Amino acid sequence: MTNVVGYARVSKRDQNPAAQEAELRAAGASRVFVDQGESSRIADRPQWRACLDYLREGDTLLVRRLDRLGGTERIIIETLHDLDRRGVNIRSLTEPMIDTTTPMGRALFGMVAVFAQLRVDTIRENTMRGLAHAKAQGRVGGRPPKMTPEKIAQARRMRAESHSLDHIAAVLSVGKSTVARALAKAEADAADMRNNSHG
Incomplete structure (x- = not known):
């Protein structure tokens, strides 16, 4: 039987993760790792690290939403690719298309991952093009100089x-x-x- 492992996260210390944890347990998670007051833009969160160490090939990671994994598309995409390489399934409670435990869900997930990666690459390419154009015009990125x-x-x-x-x-x-x-x-x-x- 597939081992279902939950992960919950709230960004602020005064937020209560109990509702997330209850949802995950009700959906079949036998164990839930919870990060409280940890920034979504940091990949190296204590309980997330513990969760990754605990997960084994064939396990299913259950989250309420993909944004619990990270606050940027880059972090989420890298995390999804890493889980896929390790043979760990992923399922989102509020995003039905994210469920790699079924053939259809895996196919949809693949399409979502491709489009998300394309979006990240496009943003990066546009940023680099904008910086190159600014440099060609004699400007550099960042704040304008204080000393005119x-x-x-x-x-x-x-x-x-x-x-x-x-x-x-x-x-x-x-x-x-x-x-x-x-x-x-x-x-x-x-x-x-x-x-x-x-x-």
Whole structure:
């Protein structure tokens, strides 16, 4: 007889996982592993690790929803592929198409996994294309720089007038280290330009 193992997770410590656990036991889980207050974006959760160690080939992992396995599509897909390689079935209480214990469920699951992987790959490809385009336009990903060319020019003028880094940082509403880095880079760039002009 197939050994059915349940896994439940709630993200916050003050959330009660009892309802999830009761549903899983009512659906046939002989043992339920529960993570409480663990982030869905972390794959290395204590009870999830214990659950994976406990599962054996031929067992069925039972969850209320696939999102209990992880908070990102990448984590979920990697988890599903890993379980499939180990010969562990998976069944979701609220997603009937996710049931690899039946031939039809396995076929549907395969299609879902393919489309989910395609979505992840497309998002990654679009992100890389966007970063490449931004780089080609002279921009880089992330937050805009705190020190604009105007602020750098003002900082250099103030520094030339012997103002302290603390004073310059306060006037420009940035951190002292930000000013120091910007001035050091500006000085290095100026030195490079002087050397190139002499060369």
